[in-house]
Amino acid sequence: MNYLTQIQQGIDFIETYLEEDIALATVAQEAGLSQWHYQRIFKALTKETLKHYIRTRRLANALDKLLDTRLGILDIAILAGYHSQEAFTRAFKERYALTPNEFRQQGRRNLIVRKLKMDADYLRHLHQNIDHTPVLAARPAMLLVGIHTRFYGSDSDKNNLGQQLPQLWERFIARLPEVRHAVPGCCYGVVLPVAGDSDELEYYAAIEVLQADAPPAGMQRIELPAAHCATFVHRGLGKLVDRTVDFIYSSWLCQSGYRHSGGADLEIYDASFDPLSDHSQMRYAIPIVWT
Numbered sequence: 001m002n003y004l005t006q007i008q009q010g011i012d013f014i015e016t017y018l019e020e021d022i023a024l025a026t027v028a029q030e031a032g033l034s035q036w037h038y039q040r041i042f043k044a045l046t047k048e049t050l051k052h053y054i055r056t057r058r059l060a061n062a063l064d065k066l067l068d069t070r071l072g073i074l075d076i077a078i079l080a081g082y083h084s085q086e087a088f089t090r091a092f093k094e095r096y097a098l099t100p101n102e103f104r105q106q107g108r109r110n111l112i113v114r115k116l117k118m119d120a121d122y123l124r125h126l127h128q129n130i131d132h133t134p135v136l137a138a139r140p141a142m143l144l145v146g147i148h149t150r151f152y153g154s155d156s157d158k159n160n161l162g163q164q165l166p167q168l169w170e171r172f173i174a175r176l177p178e179v180r181h182a183v184p185g186c187c188y189g190v191v192l193p194v195a196g197d198s199d200e201l202e203y204y205a206a207i208e209v210l211q212a213d214a215p216p217a218g219m220q221r222i223e224l225p226a227a228h229c230a231t232f233v234h235r236g237l238g239k240l241v242d243r244t245v246d247f248i249y250s251s252w253l254c255q256s257g258y259r260h261s262g263g264a265d266l267e268i269y270d271a272s273f274d275p276l277s278d279h280s281q282m283r284y285a286i287p288i289v290w291t
Contacts, residue, residue, distance in 0.1 A: 025197030036193035043155035044250035146206025189267030263287035
């Protein structure tokens with residue numbers, strides 16, 4: 001089964017249960033993916049978070065009911081997941097600049113957001129004229145030492161990447177001289193989903209080391225097993241790396257014949273990286289297995 005089919009299965013599940021509370025983990029489970037991988041691929045494909053999409057579709061379902069049924073607005077609000085007519089009206093007006101009653105009177109069907117459909121044409125529409133070819137190669141096991149945090153990425157409505165990671169890197173770079181037996185010239189951002197049903201991510205700002213000495217206080221040792229990786233070059237400002245990651249997880253991964261192994265993604269920073277330059281380069285590697 002390919003990723004597009006699995007994403008579509010999740011969307012179909014959402015559509016079936018629009019009038020019930022839908023857990024993100026359940027959507028991913030129905031698609032046969034972890035919550036993080038489903039959300040990451042979904043965000044890359046659609047440019048919106050899974051949670052936002054579900055809210056949008058539930059509001060769209062409410063629009064249909066306002067036009068096609070005689071249900072009261074409170075009943076429709078409850079079916080859309082709101083606990084009061086006031087909260088529903090507030091959200092409705094914020095999105096559509098009309099109250100539910102005004103919409104019902106005007107009958108403006110052009111506001112309704114229809115169900116997404118994932119297919120190859122949709123991918124081509126998203127990524128016209130993009131030609132990113134990764135380096136496919138085996139990566140040996142690595143031993144790293146770094147500083148850890150957790151954060152929510154761009155695929156989550158709780159996205160706090162901009163608050164968490166720059167500060168983490170500042171602290172780590174300042175303490176680099178404390179790391180013994182470090183391999184010079186390259187640092188790594190190690191990205192892993194938190195275990196279980198969560199959209200939170202583990203992140204390490206780290207450097208490779210040659211020996212397994214005890215890490216400095218406040219740092220952790222990270223052991224990465226050998227992996228086959230697809231490594232992409234990101235050109236431009238480092239803060240825009242999500243554009244490259246979106247391409248990897250939507251266009252390339254969904255059409256490559258490979259699957260993500262579930263291991264750690266790696267951000268690779270060497271001498272060509274300059275966080276303030278449009279001419280900066282870094283690499284982003286994902287662990288893959290052939291399907």
